[in-house]
Amino acid sequence: MIRPTLIALAFSFSLAACAAESPAATAGKATAKAAAPATDDAATRERIEAALQTLAPGMKVDGVAPSPIPGFLEVAMGARIIYVSQDGKQLLQGSLIDIASRESLTQASEAKLRSGMLAAIGDDAGIRFEAAQPKYEVTVFTDIDCGYCRRMHTEIDEYNRLGITVNYLFYPRAGIGSESFQKAVNVWCAPDRRKALTEAKAGKDLPEGNCSNPVTKDFDLGRRVGLDGTPAIYAADGTQLGGYVPPAEMLARLEQVSAPPAR
Numbered sequence: 514m515i516r517p518t519l520i521a522l523a524f525s526f527s528l529a530a531c532a533a534e535s536p537a538a539t540a541g542k543a544t545a546k547a548a549a550p551a552t553d554d555a556a557t558r559e560r561i562e563a564a565l566q567t568l569a570p571g572m573k574v575d576g577v578a579p580s581p582i583p584g585f586l587e588v589a590m591g592a593r594i595i596y597v598s599q600d601g602k603q604l605l606q607g608s609l610i611d612i613a614s615r616e617s618l619t620q621a622s623e624a625k626l627r628s629g630m631l632a633a634i635g636d637d638a639g640i641r642f643e644a645a646q647p648k649y650e651v652t653v654f655t656d657i658d659c660g661y662c663r664r665m666h667t668e669i670d671e672y673n674r675l676g677i678t679v680n681y682l683f684y685p686r687a688g689i690g691s692e693s694f695q696k697a698v699n700v701w702c703a704p705d706r707r708k709a710l711t712e713a714k715a716g717k718d719l720p721e722g723n724c725s726n727p728v729t730k731d732f733d734l735g736r737r738v739g740l741d742g743t744p745a746i747y748a749a750d751g752t753q754l755g756g757y758v759p760p761a762e763m764l765a766r767l768e769q770v771s772a773p774p775a776r
Contacts, residue, residue, distance in 0.1 A: 561588055564601030576626075581609065581618055591737040592626040592751075594619050627738050628751030634734060638727040639680045640706045642669050648676030649767040651754065654684035654735045654745040657696040657713045661757035662744045666714045671760040677767065681710065683728045684735040684743050694728060701726040 554577060562574040565588075576589035585596045585605065596605040608619045631652050639652070655662045672679055683701075685693035696713055702722025703709030713719055735745070746754040746763070752770050754763065 557586070560601055561586065561597050564597065565604075568604075578622075581611075587622060589622075589626055592623050592630060592739050594622050594626075623739075624751035624753070626751065627747060627753075628749065630734060630738055631747060631749075631751065634682070634730075638731055638734075639682045640700070640710055642673060642679045642681070642707065644673040644676045644678045646676050647678045649764075649771070650678040650680060650749055651763070651767070652680050652682060652747045652749075654731070654740055654743055655681050656684055656686050656693055656743040657700070657710075658693045659686065659743045663714045665744055665757050666711065668760055669711075672763065675760055675764045677760070677763060682731040682734065684732055684740065684745070685728070686743060689729055689732060694732075695721065697728045698722045698724075698726050701728065 558574050558577050561577055562572065565572045565574065572590065574588055574590060578587040578589070580587040580596055582596055582605070585598050585603075588595050588597050596609070597603070608617045610616070611618055653665070655666075669679060683697040685691055685697050687693045696719070699719040699722040700706060700709045700713050702724040703719060709719055738745075738747075742756055744756055746756070746758060748754055748767060748770050750770065754766050754770070758766065
């Protein structure tokens with residue numbers, strides 16, 4: 514059924530269980546083969562968007578770029594990629610694999626989109642746990658009440674010791690206005706946010722906060738990048754590293770992602 518699949522693609526913002534692992538953990542090394550940047554062609558974008566809305570009303574196209582597939586365009590919706598024929602009559606959905614390199618061109622393009630989104634959030638939207646000798650930085654969407662999120666945070670000192678700086682963004686899976694959402698606000702409004710986050714993840718109740726905060730902004734960004742559970746961990750280049758990943762394995766994945774492509 515195409516309609517439910519497309520709706521799921523455009524609006525798949527799971528608020529259910531924590532994600533323990535991601536099958537795309539090693540994706541994103543194909544960045545050198547990713548499609549060209551989106552073209553600023555309003556007419557093409559409107560034509561493709563109109564065609565897609567006949568399948569799933571309300572779908573919004575964020576960008577259109579040339580595609581490796583002759584006769585098709587690469588279409589971005591948030592950080593999701595699909596392929597639509599230039600006349601808007603055919604659609605391909607799935608991962609496009611380069612046979613020679615055995616890498617996913619689709620995942621590389623999606624990583625590039627995520628990287629741009631994450632780079633644009635600014636330093637005032639998250640809570641950073643800095644490594645004393647930083648080698649890598651990851652962005653982690655977290656939920657105060659998520660079991661795997663709490664497990665990950667108990668090891669934050671080890672991530673930092675290995676040179677991994679962790680920048681937390683909030684993604685209360687129960688949604689805006691939920692109890693988990695308020696817990697995130699409580700953390701942000703606390704005098705010492707790092708300490709408050711550690712205490713909240715340990716199950717401590719914090720004083721109710723009421724201040725200007727980025728929790729809604731973080732939550733909306735999580736929906737746009739297409740995360741499907743928490744924790745959701747992204748490298749600086751937008752590669753999704755997984756859900757909960759132990760520190761040593763995290764370091765290995767980051768080293769793999771940053772390694773130069775094989776010739």
